[in-house]
Amino acid sequence: MSIGIFDSGIGGLTVFREIAREFPLTDIYYFGDTARVPYGNKSRETVIRYSTEAANYLKGFGIEALIIACNTASSYAGELLKSQMDIPVIGVIEPGVEMALRYTENGKVGVIGTQATVRSNAYRKLLEKSGIQVFQKPCPLFVPLVEEGMVEGEIPRLVVKQYLQELVDSGIDTLILGCTHYPLLKDTIKQLYPHLKIVDSSQAIADFLHREGLRFTGEGKRRIFITDESESFEKFKKMLVGNIPLEKVELSEICTL
């Protein structure tokens, strides 16, 4: 029994880690499209094409559920993949929204993410259906900050403030981290704004799988595929999920899908 997790690059490893913890017996296949990362600054059409290729690659392993651990891909390609694949497809949007609805008391929720995620309005649309007032803000510097390992100290504090102060001033009580890299800035955000309830996609997805009653058993296999080698991936993988070897996927294979 197995799950596939797909991300544009590194960030989805925060989801990998959480799923691996919560479902120790499940076989987990991770696909990081490191040769074409990031997706956040690319067009809808391109993100859909890349996401379809990744989903098809993982399907080759007989996965029984697909997690799109990338907000941009979930926003742009989530609905399409759900309609095209014959297994459950879980994006990061619904689980995050569900958790935010449980957290918020004043009905004001902030959403941060890449340009593409914010522009897609995927979180906003779903939250507004439940009568929530939504305040959005793209934070393009957060991903490079995290990949530089600058998650504590003066620079991340100033950058977090630069992006989040206006959301906080709008009176939000809950903040959705709409990008899988952002949980690594959670401590800095909490220090600056201790009253905020923070929705972390990786926990939201694990919660969602439990609540949906999905049960997976297997041999606890873990395999990580990437489309290009990169130092930051290697660094993050080690930090988050330890010594699972990386397996390089040739791009030509993907191009022919």
Place this chain on the structure above:
Amino acid sequence: MSIGIFDSGIGGLTVFREIAREFPLTDIYYFGDTARVPYGNKSRETVIRYSTEAANYLKGFGIEALIIACNTASSYAGELLKSQMDIPVIGVIEPGVEMALRYTENGKVGVIGTQATVRSNAYRKLLEKSGIQVFQKPCPLFVPLVEEGMVEGEIPRLVVKQYLQELVDSGIDTLILGCTHYPLLKDTIKQLYPHLKIVDSSQAIADFLHREGLRFTGEGKRRIFITDESESFEKFKKMLVGNIPLEKVELSEICTL
């Protein structure tokens, strides 16, 4: 008579602007691989493949010289393209090194760029041939800062200091901006370190073309091709080179090259 300029994305527009200014009659074709930007975090093999595709695309317009306005591509693919193409191929490395040799008085030169550019040691090797002592530092946050328009104020000042202080402490008198985005941070760098002589690739290339005696005449045509639409490209294009329309290149075309 025409020149092709190729970059992984936006940054090469600083070169486009300078060449357009210095050679007003030359036809200029720009190719920005915005669907796969950035190259700086990708492997040598992948960067070579992408660069070859871009060079072949521009060759289709009968260009008589090719400028690789991307440090990562120049470092990884420059030599190969020079040997494969039957027109002059000019990377950013040699012009930058030439200018640094003219500037430095104490023989200590700093080089900043992406991870890939620094790791390639392309600048270092060439500078050391002339007996220069080289101090390198990758600055992965500079590109996203520039693309966010954060080129002045407290955050860029702190980030510039975080990266450059150790180079300055080593006693360099000249700094090569080994990435075409970096000229937009030149003012902040100058404010912090007014004694540094700064080598800007775009000026170095225009200088180099003049010194090599290359003369181009034509109709002053300017065409800009991109592989994916993006807001930051549109924004930068307007800021740097005005209202030249963008022409979208289908990726499938490129894949088949």
